[in-house]
Amino acid sequence: MKPAIKVENLSKQYRLGTVGTGSFAHDMNRWWHTVRGKENPYLKIGETNDRTTKGNSEYVWALENINFEVPKGEVLGIIGKNGAGKSTLLKLLSRVTAPTTGSIKARGRIASLLEVGTGFHPELTGRENVFLNGAIMGMTKKEIQSKFDEIVDFAGCERYIDTPVKRYSSGMYVRLAFAVAAHLEPEILIVDEVLAVGDVEFQKKAIGKMKEVSEGGGRTVLFVSHNMASIEQLCDSCVLLENGTVKAVDTTNKIIEMYISGNLKKSEITLQDRKDRKGDQKIKIEKVSFYNSDNLKIDSILTGQELRIRLDYKAIDKFDLNKVKVSIGVRNKKGEVLFNCPSNIFNYENELDLNGSLDLLIPKFPLLEGVYTYTIFIEVDKVVSDWIQEAGNFTVVGGDFYGTGKLPTSGNQSMLVDYTWETKS
Amino acid sequence: MQDSLQNEDWDIEIYPKSKLLDLNLKEVWRYRDLLKQFVRRDFVSVYKQTVFGPLWFFVQPILTTIMFMVVFGGIAKMSTDGMPQAVFYLSGIVLWNYFSTAFSGTSNTFASNAGVFGKVYFPRLITPVSIVVSKLLTFAVQFTLFIVVYLYYLFFVETNILPNSLILLTPVLILMTAGLALGLGLIITSLTTKYRDFKFLLGFIIQLGMYATPIIYPANTITDPKIKLAIMANPMSSIIETFRFAYLGVGNFSWVGLFYSFGFMVVVLITGVITYNRVEKKFMDTV
Missing domain, CATH: 2.70.50.60 (abc- transporter (atp binding component) like domain)
Structure with missing residues (x-):
């Protein structure tokens, strides 16, 4: 199958510190290099993005040489610690900002749920906001109209639909926002931890919807979360990011194992x-x-x-x-x-x-x-x-529990007890 | 995967920089429903929770006109080219208001939409265009006010108002104002994303612009040729003068001036769209 997304040599550099005269000098220098047809001088000096150590450079690579492909119809999990570059990657994929080097190629429409309720206007009614938010996400008026009842039903706020959303409870607000997003029908969907919203009942509903989206329509989903349970439930395979680089791409189970063990650095x-x-x-x-x-x-x-x-x-x-x-x-x-x-x-x-x-x-x-x-x-x-x-x-x-150099090989077992077998005749 | 040669039919390709003229207008067209929604939001949300709704849009030009009548007409006794003060001031204010609100609106595009821009992708050009269009609706309301006052003076008061066939140019004049406001706004908003220095000048520039445009005075009262040249170099001047000449029959209308303004508008608009397009891609990193 053809890949739905192909990411090649993707890098993103950020400059630390404040914008002011100092950065202006750098901008002028960069511009001067471009005028003379030379390479951007600041591309070479970036440092790996490790928050905890103090670096020498003002520039860091939030992402460095990322390469991966996502086959069509796959649900890919992206995991990594805070600051590993997950959100930056999603921002690049959803075209909120452009990469410093490299490219991303994709087949079909990309819609991203980096945050639900983007562009909701507090003064407008629920109905008006559904149309506004849907349009921001790239739906046409026709598409929204045909799904309107479904959306309201999913959010469960029919009674409030003609009331300004500023009067909504925060839960209702988020549910309506998620409902709009969940009814998007792009070929590629990018989701960032939005499942952390709402009550338990709604979270279940949301995960169910996500599953349905990914299984039913053959759609490609990129899913970022710290919640290993939902990653395990939804994703076929995962990418593990560490300090802005891809550490591994593998099946969900293996990556989760790697991720968890990677967190234990010291005893x-x-x-x-x-x-x-x-x-x-x-x-x-x-x-x-x-x-x-x-x-x-x-x-x-x-x-x-x-x-x-x-x-x-x-x-x-x-x-x-x-x-x-x-x-x-x-x-x-x-x-x-x-x-x-x-x-x-x-x-x-x-x-x-x-x-x-x-x-x-x-x-x-x-x-x-x-x-x-x-x-x-x-x-x-x-x-x-x-x-x-x-x-x-x-x-x-695995160690030598029984002093015989052997361990039980049954796959479902995770615990051992001390035992012996005796014979009597 | 498979043969990589077959894989080159991508729908979306993201690179660090786009080509200079790659404006993606096709995509802007595909998002036209979003444009409508934005316009609706901007227009509707202003008068939510009011009883009189859009009628409030009348208040501002009426008060400004009265103020001008008192200060410039009553106290300073400035000439209005023999026209009734109300019609003279209103004819300038209505069009200038459209320009200044659309200009200040679009020049804040990045700053005031950072939240949305940071979360979702859509063709960024939609936002400033929607501002210009929604201000056009406000303008339509205020223009109606002008027409009502104008017709009253034309038919019920003895004046020397002389409307002529140039009235047919009205839509062109409005489009020119819109293009000028959009182009300038795009340039300013692109300049102020990273370095906000320009922001401090903006309010001042708009205020200054009003005095550098023949709104409270007719252009032909300027006798000093240098000052006159300076005033007519302002592309809004010819637009306002043409508008006044068409409806009232006074002022110094010239095709040269109008074409100058038109050319200026085209250049500004193209420059604006291109700079905006360049800045837009990485704006989130520096805002």
Whole structure:
């Protein structure tokens, strides 16, 4: 089959800092080079886009030499960490801005949902906005008219359709906007995390619609999201971006695995800056690290080895350990809980110091090869003190659990238990 | 994939830069429904939640005319070429208003549409054109006001108003004003995306432009030839003078002046569209 999209040597350079006299001087220099028929002098000096390190150049490559093809009818996921270049790539694909070098070629109309409700005017009624928004997305009046009832029905706001959208609840606003977008019928659709809107019921509806769009019409869809569950549900294959370059193109499962494991760079994860935690922070976890039986820090865990997970904490008071419940829960990448290790099934006699560490000891680590995420939970007197979901993840490498050099080969299994077989006659 | 030679039938090709004259007018035409929607939005949203609706468009020219009658006619006692003040001022204000609102509207295209431009692709030329068209609707309302006042003076008041066949040029004059406003607006908006210095001049330029155009005074009262040359170098001057001559029969109409304005408009419009087209592609990076 012919590819629907072909991306060749695509690069995008951005200049950092403010626009002012400094950039004006660069513009003049660039113009002077062009006049003399020379190459743009600033194209050579760009640096890789790594936010965390301070660079020497004012220019960074948000994307550098991207190459890939998307066959017609495929749903392609684009994943990568914040700043990997996903949004830049989508902006180039949807023609919001032009590339610095390289080209994109496509067959058919491209419509993009970088954000729903673009161009909604608050003073206009729902009806008027459907027509306006549809037209912005490239639909003709006829097309919108023929789908109008469907759109209103999908959004579920028939009663409000002749009321200005500024009176809408935010949920209703977003639903109407998504409904218009969902009824676009381009050959190529570009979607950026719009599914993160609305309530659970509407999200399901939205994913269903996306699936229908991609399966029914043989349409090509590019889908960007941080939500691995919806990526896994929708996409056939994925592109993994890292620091503005394509790290891999492969099937969804492989890429997700790679993405998750790529996030674990160090065996030690600091949690001080995590904002998505719950609880009153009477005891606060600051750091997580993994150790083997020789008390050496490890990056990945070997199946069957002795594992020590150390939580460094800070407490506001000395608490009796019997009143504290600390737990680590481990999930697989589908989000299914594999096991929890709550501390309150044992009795303790000591109390917790103001700071120190809590160690979880697992004598024989039972999980098979793969990437797993863990959640940390602490409560004091039955009040949540610190709760960090998906605090981090770790990679497990197959190891010699049974001391025989062999492991069970059944594909569905992810956990091992200690066992022996005996015979009696 | 397959044989790459067969793959060259692409519908969309995106490159860093487009060719100088690759204006993609075909695509603009395909998006004409969007143009209609934009015009509708601009026109309708202005008088939402009002009782009198578009009638409010009458207020501005009426008040301006009264103010001119008091300040320039009453206090400064400036000549109106023997015409009734109301008709004389209104004939200038209506057309100038169209020019100045369309010009300031289009020269803000990038700044005021950054949100939409940053999210969706459509031919960017649609937006400034829609501004010029929606201001045309406002103009139509105000032009009606002028015609009503004009007919009143023509038939019920003893004056020396002398309409002539040049009235037939009205649509041409309106188109020239529209083209001029669009072209200049496109140039200004292209210049101000990255460096906003020009923005500070704009309000001043428009105000100055009104005095450099024979609106509150007839062009033939200027005696100094240098000043007259300067005033007539302003492409709006001939348009206003022709308009006045056609309806009132006064002023110094000349075909040369009109053709000069027309040529000026064509050059400005082409330059505007080309610069806009060049800036438009990467405007989101610098706005």
